[in-house]
Amino acid sequence: xxxxxxxxxxxxxxxxxxxxxxxxxxxxxxxxxxxxxxxxxxxxxxxxxxxxxxxxxxxxxxxxxxxxxxxxxxxxxxxxxxxxxxxxxxxxxxxxxxxxxxxxxxxxxxxxxxxxxxxxxxxxxxxxxxxxxxxxxxxxxxxxxxxxxxxxxxxxxxxxxxxxxxxxxxxxxxxxxxxxxxxxxxxxxxxxxxxxxxxxxxxxxxxxxxxxxxxxxxxxxxxxxxxxxxxxxxxxxxxxxxxxxxxxxxxxxxxxxx
Numbered sequence: 001x002x003x004x005x006x007x008x009x010x011x012x013x014x015x016x017x018x019x020x021x022x023x024x025x026x027x028x029x030x031x032x033x034x035x036x037x038x039x040x041x042x043x044x045x046x047x048x049x050x051x052x053x054x055x056x057x058x059x060x061x062x063x064x065x066x067x068x069x070x071x072x073x074x075x076x077x078x079x080x081x082x083x084x085x086x087x088x089x090x091x092x093x094x095x096x097x098x099x100x101x102x103x104x105x106x107x108x109x110x111x112x113x114x115x116x117x118x119x120x121x122x123x124x125x126x127x128x129x130x131x132x133x134x135x136x137x138x139x140x141x142x143x144x145x146x147x148x149x150x151x152x153x154x155x156x157x158x159x160x161x162x163x164x165x166x167x168x169x170x171x172x173x174x175x176x177x178x179x180x181x182x183x184x185x186x187x188x189x190x191x192x193x194x195x196x197x198x199x200x201x202x203x204x205x206x207x208x209x210x211x212x213x214x215x216x217x218x219x220x221x222x223x224x225x226x227x228x229x230x231x232x233x234x235x236x237x238x239x240x241x242x243x244x245x246x247x248x249x250x251x252x253x254x255x256x257x258x
Contacts (some may be wrong), residue, residue, distance in 0.1 A: 004032040006039060006052070011047040011198030013040040018054045022061035025108060026081040033085040041093040044257070047198030047205065049093075050190055051116060052100035059099075062107025083108060083141040087115035089130070091213060094206030096197045096233065100190045102183060103256065107131060108164070111139060114146035119176070120190045121168050122183040128176070129165035149216070150176050201239035202257035207231065 003025075005016040017023040025033070035199045053059045062152045070074055090097045099113045102122035110128050113119055125213050130143045138144060138160070150158040151174045159166065172180040181189055197205060207230040215223035234240050246253035 003029040004036045006036045008043070008046065010195065011045060012198050013047060013049045014045065014196040015040065015051045016054050017060055018053065022058040022104070023053055023055060024061045024064040025083075026064050026067050027075070027080075027082060030079055030082040034082055034089065037089050037093070038087055039149045041095055046095060047200065047202055047257075048096045048194035050098045050100050050194050051112070052187075052190075054101055055103055057111065058103040058107030058109075059101050059105040060112055061104060062111075063211045064202060080140055083111075085144055087111065090115045090117075092210060096204070096205060096209065096256070098194055100188055101168070101177070102126070102186060105127070107143075109110070109137070111141040111143045111146065113160070114150060114176075115142060118178045118193075120179050120181065120186060120193070121172070121177045122181060122186040124168065124183055127165040127167060129163065129167065130160055130169050131163035133160060133163040140161060147176075148183055150174075165213060199255065201237075201243065201253075201255040203237055203239060204234055224239060 001017040001018065002258060003017070005014075005018050007014045017033075017034075019025065019029055019090070020140065021027075036048075040046050057225050063079070063156075065118050068079075071079075097116045099116040099119045101113060101119060102124060104126045105113050105128045109131060110130055130147065132143070143154070144160060147160065151159075155174055168177060171177045178187070211223075211227050211230050215226050218226070225247075238258045239253075242253050242255060
């Protein structure tokens with residue numbers, strides 16, 4: 001049984017965590033996760049990727065603590081390196097990665113969520129958190145840096161200094177979640193949103209993601225220069241021509257990703 005299931009429906013790839021009971025990860029899990037991310041990213045027919053869990057209770061509980069404790073420091077470092085590499089690949093991809101959340105996301109599980117471009121969550125009695133401080137550690141897969149960018153310095157420090165968990169309503173209030181939905185609407189909403197993105201102009205979607213992810217790290221002047229660099233070549237693409245024609249002809253555009 002594979003820890004990671006990768007399926008494709010039209011332009012949407014779905015990557016499902018499948019390591020019972022809590023999707024607690026080890027090196028093999030993360031290697032499979034990385035391979036699935038790379039495969040979806042290279043597939044020219046895929047425009048959006050949904051990441052979800054086969055477990056009704058857990059999205060991902062983070063690292064397998066039992067294995068982590070039994071492993072050598074060198075072996076654990078290999079897993080951390082692969083985790084960082086995988087989350088960086090999600091952020092660098094031109095595809096939109098959507099986390100579909102309906103169960104606990106703790107430690108490295110929350111770090112996965114935060115690396116995704118969008119987070120859609122179901123209402124429910126489950127918890128999120130970065131409890132590494134309680135183990136004498138800090139988040140090591142980007143948790144400190146991604147959290148502060150999503151919720152701000154004061155709230156991030158409040159959460160990280162104690163490692164206390166919080167619920168999805170609080171996460172939504174702080175801006176950690178993009179959209180909170182009734183549980184029976186989550187899957188349909190995530191799929192419909194992903195299909196809408198996947199049917200859009202792939203070059204422009206990728207440019208938008210790059211402009212935002214890289215632009216937020218630099219000055220406004222440098223961000224505007226990046227925007228110009230990404231925007232100007234799009235005028236000569238098929239999709240831009242199709243977009244203008246469809247607007248004038250009052251019809252839906254048919255984009256080809258070129």
